[in-house]
Amino acid sequence: MGGNTREVGRTSASRLLAVLGVFSAAQPVLTLSEIAEASELPASTAHRLLGELVEWGALERTSDGHYQVGLRLWRIGSLAPQQRDLRAVALPFMEDLYAATHENVQLAIRDGKKALYLDKIGGTRSVDTVTKVAGRLPLHATGVGKIILAFSEPELLHLVVEDGLERCTPHTITMPGRLAETLRRVRADHVAYSREEMTMGAASVAAPIFGVNAQLLASLAIVAHSSSDVERFAPAVRTAALSVGRRLADLSAPVSARR
Amino acid sequence: MGGNTREVGRTSASRLLAVLGVFSAAQPVLTLSEIAEASELPASTAHRLLGELVEWGALERTSDGHYQVGLRLWRIGSLAPQQRDLRAVALPFMEDLYAATHENVQLAIRDGKKALYLDKIGGTRSVDTVTKVAGRLPLHATGVGKIILAFSEPELLHLVVEDGLERCTPHTITMPGRLAETLRRVRADHVAYSREEMTMGAASVAAPIFGVNAQLLASLAIVAHSSSDVERFAPAVRTAALSVGRRLADLSAPVSARR
Numbered sequence: 001m002g003g004n005t006r007e008v009g010r011t012s013a014s015r016l017l018a019v020l021g022v023f024s025a026a027q028p029v030l031t032l033s034e035i036a037e038a039s040e041l042p043a044s045t046a047h048r049l050l051g052e053l054v055e056w057g058a059l060e061r062t063s064d065g066h067y068q069v070g071l072r073l074w075r076i077g078s079l080a081p082q083q084r085d086l087r088a089v090a091l092p093f094m095e096d097l098y099a100a101t102h103e104n105v106q107l108a109i110r111d112g113k114k115a116l117y118l119d120k121i122g123g124t125r126s127v128d129t130v131t132k133v134a135g136r137l138p139l140h141a142t143g144v145g146k147i148i149l150a151f152s153e154p155e156l157l158h159l160v161v162e163d164g165l166e167r168c169t170p171h172t173i174t175m176p177g178r179l180a181e182t183l184r185r186v187r188a189d190h191v192a193y194s195r196e197e198m199t200m201g202a203a204s205v206a207a208p209i210f211g212v213n214a215q216l217l218a219s220l221a222i223v224a225h226s227s228s229d230v231e232r233f234a235p236a237v238r239t240a241a242l243s244v245g246r247r248l249a250d251l252s253a254p255v256s257a258r259r
Numbered sequence: 260m261g262g263n264t265r266e267v268g269r270t271s272a273s274r275l276l277a278v279l280g281v282f283s284a285a286q287p288v289l290t291l292s293e294i295a296e297a298s299e300l301p302a303s304t305a306h307r308l309l310g311e312l313v314e315w316g317a318l319e320r321t322s323d324g325h326y327q328v329g330l331r332l333w334r335i336g337s338l339a340p341q342q343r344d345l346r347a348v349a350l351p352f353m354e355d356l357y358a359a360t361h362e363n364v365q366l367a368i369r370d371g372k373k374a375l376y377l378d379k380i381g382g383t384r385s386v387d388t389v390t391k392v393a394g395r396l397p398l399h400a401t402g403v404g405k406i407i408l409a410f411s412e413p414e415l416l417h418l419v420v421e422d423g424l425e426r427c428t429p430h431t432i433t434m435p436g437r438l439a440e441t442l443r444r445v446r447a448d449h450v451a452y453s454r455e456e457m458t459m460g461a462a463s464v465a466a467p468i469f470g471v472n473a474q475l476l477a478s479l480a481i482v483a484h485s486s487s488d489v490e491r492f493a494p495a496v497r498t499a500a501l502s503v504g505r506r507l508a509d510l511s512a513p514v515s516a517r518r
Contacts, residue, residue: 052270067411068339069335
């Protein structure tokens with residue numbers, strides 16, 4: 001968050017970014033005083049910056065005087081290439097996976113010590129999940145997160161363990177030794193499971209998407225009711241993840257040469 | 260664009276927004292000098308602002324020194340409620356429509372005098388389209404755009420005609436009288452077609468999504484090969500669009516009471 005710097009020495013630009021930084025999935029609609037407090041700005045400064053942000057279209061004012069993110073900021077944010085390029089390549093394969101299984105299909109990448117969900121698709125008959133697009137979930141409790149932990153540098157696991165393995169449900173793996181053992185199996189099988197470890201009632205199976213240099217780019221998962229046998233989806237998820245990687249490799253020459 | 264104001268009287272915050280505003284779907288990756296020129300800022304000012312934007316995570320610097328939009332801006336942009344709430348409700352119905360037809364399914368809203376695409380889904384077997392998520396296309400040449408024109412205030416049609424009806428393909432409707440006649444049929448049928456009017460080889464069928472007050476919220480469409488009989492998809496698209504509207508109405512009490 002941008003709000004933890006002191007007023008002295010802050011540039012006007014950094015104050016504007018601090019205002020934008022207080023909006024989050026947990027707090028998408030805010031009042032002037034909430035924004036001023038969270039960004040550590042005087043109300044008059046926050047009010048002036050909010051006026052500029054609204055005029056430009058980064059924020060919108062609701063009929064009851066609250067502030068929320070505007071469509072222009074969404075349009076510009078959608079240009080982020082990690083999100084846009086990977087999503088564009090992965091989405092058709094995700095659709096095919098959904099058509100074949102009618103379960104939720106999710107695409108996630110690493111963002112610091114969390115799994116960031118780039119996209120999710122699911123029909124009216126799929127299980128409800130806690131995942132939100134652009135939302136973040138813990139690495140140790142999710143299928144996509146275990147893939148990220150298994151195929152990133154070992155330092156990431158140390159950092160996550162150091163923070164403590166939060167117990168999201170009674171089934172979450174909270175013992176570092178058991179998590180390390182699980183990740184060894186994930187590295188051998190190229191598939192990771194989460195069985196009611198993030199959300200009671202839901203189970204997931206995830207597979208890695210690798211780039212041309214065998215570096216992990218993303219993780220693809222199916223999330224289904226915990227009562228269903230998610231292991232039977234493993235070949236489909238692995239196949240789709242491999243297909244995305246192959247398509248990215250096909251595109252890699254023109255992508256690196258673009259513009 | 261924020262770049263059309265003069266240097267005198269510009270605040271530091273407005274300069275920062277001008278830098279963000281030069282990024283577009285047509286120009287997602289830019290050099291320092293391109294950014295300085297498009298935002299009408301001295302290179303030294305642009306360089307300092309780019310440094311702040313990169314540090315905060317709004318932009319990223321590529322290995323070859325270009326600038327592109329960063330994941331943090333994507334995360335915050337994704338909070339835009341028009342995009343987020345409508346997409347969350349519409350997506351399961353879009354998935355079902357895709358599963359039933361295996362054609363591209365698109366969701367668009369009005370943004371000024373253009374159709375703004377909030378989402379698109381399509382499998383590996385669907386026709387290629389020019390649509391990009393967060394991209395904008397002309398109202399008079401697309402199925403979703405004709406829905407928007409037909410069910411918005413008449414003033415919008417006047418504005419669009421005043422700008423001139425651009426000929427996107429040889430089949431684009433460029434005569435105001437013929438467009439008005441087409442829109443009368445769209446209002447009667449609650450369905451709009453575009454047959455190679457935007458892109459050669461592609462045809463679309465679109466239907467309106469109405470809010471609780473019978474106001475147009477969005478438009479839903481199927482885009483298929485122009486050789487296919489898109490009329491046979493009309494009942495499916497209309498049904499899905501009605502289902503989204505019904506679901507939005509079901510949710511409208513808690514939505515208006517939220518926070």
